[in-house]
Amino acid sequence: MRKNLTRALFALALIVAPAAHADGPGDGGPDVAAPPVRAQPTTPPRAQQAAPPAPAAATPAPQGRNGVIPLNDNLSLNVPADYRFYSAEEARAYMQRNNVTAPSGETLGMVARAGADVRAPGTWASIVSYDEIGYVQPATASGLSDANFETEVREARTQQNRTFEGFFAAPRFDAAAPYVVWAERAAAPAARVKDLRHEQKVLGRNGVAGLTTIGAADQVPQIEAAAATLRGMLTFPQGRRHRDFDAASDTVSAYSVPALVTGVAPVETNALAEPAAVEGESQMNFGGLAGWFPWIALGVVALAIVGFLLMRRRGDDDFDDDEDDKA
Numbered sequence: 120m121r122k123n124l125t126r127a128l129f130a131l132a133l134i135v136a137p138a139a140h141a142d143g144p145g146d147g148g149p150d151v152a153a154p155p156v157r158a159q160p161t162t163p164p165r166a167q168q169a170a171p172p173a174p175a176a177a178t179p180a181p182q183g184r185n186g187v188i189p190l191n192d193n194l195s196l197n198v199p200a201d202y203r204f205y206s207a208e209e210a211r212a213y214m215q216r217n218n219v220t221a222p223s224g225e226t227l228g229m230v231a232r233a234g235a236d237v238r239a240p241g242t243w244a245s246i247v248s249y250d251e252i253g254y255v256q257p258a259t260a261s262g263l264s265d266a267n268f269e270t271e272v273r274e275a276r277t278q279q280n281r282t283f284e285g286f287f288a289a290p291r292f293d294a295a296a297p298y299v300v301w302a303e304r305a306a307a308p309a310a311r312v313k314d315l316r317h318e319q320k321v322l323g324r325n326g327v328a329g330l331t332t333i334g335a336a337d338q339v340p341q342i343e344a345a346a347a348t349l350r351g352m353l354t355f356p357q358g359r360r361h362r363d364f365d366a367a368s369d370t371v372s373a374y375s376v377p378a379l380v381t382g383v384a385p386v387e388t389n390a391l392a393e394p395a396a397v398e399g400e401s402q403m404n405f406g407g408l409a410g411w412f413p414w415i416a417l418g419v420v421a422l423a424i425v426g427f428l429l430m431r432r433r434g435d436d437d438f439d440d441d442e443d444d445k446a
Contacts, residue, residue, distance in 0.1 A: 180236045180237065180238050180239075181205055181206075181209055181237065181238075182203070183203025183204055183205045183231070183233075183237075184198070184203060184204055185198040185199060185200055185202060185203055185204065185233075186198060188204050188228075190227045190228070190247070190249065191225075191227070191249060192356075192359075193249060193251070193323060193324075193325055193326060193328075193355065193356070193359050194227070194249050194323070194328050194353065194354070194355060195354045195356065196228070196230070196247065196352050196353065196354070197351075197352050197354055198230065198352055199348070199352070200233065201232065201233050202230055202231065202232055202233055202348075202349075202352075203230070203231055203232075203233050203235075204228055204229070204230055204247075205228055205229040205230070205231065205237060205244075206228055206229075207226050207227055207228050207229075209228075209229055209237065210226050210227075210228055210229035210244075210246050210247070211226060213229060213237055213238075213244055213246075213333075214246065214333070216238075217312070217313050217333055218312065219246075219305075219313070219316075219333050220279070220281055221246070221248075222246055222248040222250075222318075222329045222331045223248070223250050223329070223382055224248045224249050224250025224251070224252075224326070224327070224329065225248060225249055225250070226246060226247075226248050227247045227248060227249055228246075228247045229244050229245065229246055229247060230244065230245045230247060230330075230349060230352065231243070231244040231245070232345075241335070243313070243315075243332060243333060243334030243335070243338050243341070243342060244332070244333060245330045245331065245332040245333075245349050246329075246330070246331040246332075246333070247328075247329070247330060247353075248328070248329040248331065249326060249327070249328050249329070250326050250327050250329065251325055251326035252326050252327060252372045252373075252374050253325065253326065253369070253370035253371055253372035253373070253374075254322075254324060254325070254361070254364050254369050254370065254371050254372055255322050255327060255372045255374055255375070255376060255379065256371065256372070256375070256376075257292070257294045257297050257322070257376070259375035259376045259377065260292040260294065260299070260375075260376035260377070262375060262376065262377035263289075263290045263291075263292060263299075263376060263377050263380070265377075268290075268377060269285070269286065269289075271377075271381055271383075272286075272303075272380060272381050275381040275382060275383050278383075279382065281305070282305055282306055282307070283303060283304070283305070284303075284304035284305070284306065284307060284314075285303070285304055286301060286302065286303050286304075287302035287303060287304055287315060287317075287336075287339060288300075288301055288302040288317075288343075289301060290377075290380050292376055296321065296322075296350075297321075297322045297361055298319060298320060298321040298322060298350065299319075299320050299376055299379055299380065300317075300318065300319045300320075300346065300350075301317075301318055301380060302315060302316065302317040302318070302339070302342075302343075303315075303316050303318075304316075304336070313333050313334055313335050314335060314336055315332075315333070315334045315335055315336055315338065315339060315342065316331065316332075316333060317331070317332040317333075317334070317339075317342050317343070317346065318330070318331055318332075318380075319332075319346060319349070319350050320379045321350060321353050322361045323355045323359055323360060323361055324355070324358075324359045324360060324361055324363045324364050324369065325359060325369070325370075326372075327374075327379060328353045328355075330349050330350060330353070332345075332346075332349070372385075373385035
């Protein structure tokens, strides 16, 4: 039995010895920390991946409205179904986008054809305004035919820092309505901008309503064809029309019809006109006195004769009194 136990121990030693030798000191390599083990990136399923942000939706173009639209106490607008009216804020934004100088007076809104996107670059539209400058006298329109009037307009635009390349259509005054209309090129022909400025000024009792249409040169036929329709939308209420003018109580404007085209402030011309008016008034007064001068002179002579006779009679009475005293 002892012999069998010895054999078992010997066999066990043979099995254990190789394993012990394999775990011996060996060569462990340099004494550095092993790199950390990183998990391999995993790609989430397509359904779980974050979707890219959707592009911001464009602001829809304003729709505008039609029908009768009161603008102020002096003016209303009757917009037909094939046109639309937009707010004053939209009108100012349109002018800013197109680098357009606002018309004189107060901007009240804007009119464009129905279906047109007023925020699109190629759309033409009409700015509605009102300038309360008083009653403009139609008789002053004769100045539009002066030979140097276009030169005056050019000088005025220089002062206003506005480009003036000449008239598309020369100013024309209609005394029956009354209104003045003209069109001017507002940029050089090669410029890729809206280079047409079509103006209509409709006279009222207390001021002038304006339609300033902004477009391009190739849109002239469309704009001119629409001019009468646009002008017909403007309505002055009863009592505030041009023919309702009351000379006894209303203010006559310092602006003439040509000044509506140039836009030059009338104060400059008034300052020059006042001395002439005063001089004319002085001459009229002097002329009146000159007319009375012969009668005044005759009265002075008559008074002198009466005074002389009274003094002579008094002298004779004093002489008679002295004679009586001597007697």
